[in-house]
Amino acid sequence: MALLDVKKLKIYYYTLSGIVKAVDNVTFSLEKGEVLGLAGESGCGKSTLGYGLIGLIPPPGRVAGGSIVLDGKELTKLSSEELRKVRWNEISMIFQGAMNALNPVYTVGFQLAEPLIIHKGFTKREALERAAELLEAVGLHRNMVRRYPHELSGGQKQRVVIAMSLILNPKLVIADEPTTALDVVVQAQIMNLFKKIKNEYRLSIIFITHDLSLIAEIADRVAIMYAGKIVEIGSSEQVFNNPYHPYTKGLLNSIPRIRHKEKITWIPGVPPDLRAPPPGCRFHPRCPYAMDVCRREEPEMKAVEPGHYVACWLY
Numbered sequence: 001m002a003l004l005d006v007k008k009l010k011i012y013y014y015t016l017s018g019i020v021k022a023v024d025n026v027t028f029s030l031e032k033g034e035v036l037g038l039a040g041e042s043g044c045g046k047s048t049l050g051y052g053l054i055g056l057i058p059p060p061g062r063v064a065g066g067s068i069v070l071d072g073k074e075l076t077k078l079s080s081e082e083l084r085k086v087r088w089n090e091i092s093m094i095f096q097g098a099m100n101a102l103n104p105v106y107t108v109g110f111q112l113a114e115p116l117i118i119h120k121g122f123t124k125r126e127a128l129e130r131a132a133e134l135l136e137a138v139g140l141h142r143n144m145v146r147r148y149p150h151e152l153s154g155g156q157k158q159r160v161v162i163a164m165s166l167i168l169n170p171k172l173v174i175a176d177e178p179t180t181a182l183d184v185v186v187q188a189q190i191m192n193l194f195k196k197i198k199n200e201y202r203l204s205i206i207f208i209t210h211d212l213s214l215i216a217e218i219a220d221r222v223a224i225m226y227a228g229k230i231v232e233i234g235s236s237e238q239v240f241n242n243p244y245h246p247y248t249k250g251l252l253n254s255i256p257r258i259r260h261k262e263k264i265t266w267i268p269g270v271p272p273d274l275r276a277p278p279p280g281c282r283f284h285p286r287c288p289y290a291m292d293v294c295r296r297e298e299p300e301m302k303a304v305e306p307g308h309y310v311a312c313w314l315y
């Protein structure tokens with residue numbers, strides 16, 4: 001049985017100017033110890049999907065349909081009290097930009113220790129000891145427990161935020177753009193840290209980023225999202241070496257390579273307004289291969305090889 005099984009998940013924001021269908025009929029699963037990379041242009045619904053999985057969708061958003069099963073438990077049917085027990089204990093999230101949202105008035109140690117005191121009944125001394133151990137596990141000095149967030153560099157803050165996501169030993173961590181805003185050297189260090197914790201803790205990770213090269217480095221499988229939908233999903237090898245969807249191909253062609261001076265191309269146009277997405281395939285207005293059927297009917301996910309699925313009328 002998969003650790004996480006998401007089926008036909010819909011998350012909509014009910015705004016005054018219309019319903020934003022930010023996640024629309026998303027289906028995928030995740031095995032224990034597996035890393036799934038989730039990529040797509042800005043605004044395609046990556047963060048919203050993460051919020052949905054952890055049950056923290058900001059208003060006016062809510063789950064409008066579908067199911068999320070974690071370890072046999074249907075999360076969309078839990079009461080907020082029951083969900084609170086699952087959140088952080090079984091599934092945690094590193095929020096986009098979280099390193100800039102550490103509480104400035106508390107020490108790093110206190111912020112790490114607090115959930116252990118509240119959720120696990122640790123004494124303050126036990127919790128601080130565990131916080132110090134975890135800081136060492138993410139490559140920081142244990143004395144950091146006494147420091148305040150403003151005394152840390154960006155890379156150090158990001159390590160603290162990663163430690164926070166691990167403090168209650170979850171099975172699944174959703175990491176939303178965890179290296180964006182870091183310089184390339186620190187970014188590489190943080191990527192190595194993710195590889196280390198993945199192996200040591202046998203964690204499942206959903207790694208959200210707009211940067212496909214990071215996904216190539218860490219993910220076992222890749223899901224490509226466009227305008228609220230997963231358009232292609234498969235193993236990293238399948239998706240990177242043999243992409244099928246024109247959108248995936250476009251994304252891969254827009255990665256600049258320093259050594260081979262190939263011409264980079266980009267996808268013309270912009271993603272649609274999710275209050276009124278185009279009919280049929282949502283990518284058709286930007287697709288060089290668009291046919292009549294693409295403008296009329298939405299393509300279903302089809303297997304193009306074992307484990308590799310694409311939603312496109314070309315196949």
Ligand SMILES: Nc1ncnc2c1ncn2[C@@H]1O[C@H](COP(=O)(O)OP(=O)(O)OP(=O)(O)O)[C@@H](O)[C@H]1O
Binds near residue numbers: 046048060096210274
């Ligand atoms: N609180 C909100 N109210 C209304 N619409 C929202 C809200 N939050 C997000 N949206 C809309 O939902 C869609 C998906 O947003 P989301 O933040 O999930 O995208 P993303 O893929 O994470 O983008 P980025 O790469 O920029 O972080 C966007 O069209 C966005 O405008």
Ligand SMILES: [Mg+2]
Binds near residue numbers: 046047048096176
């Ligand atoms: Mg986001």
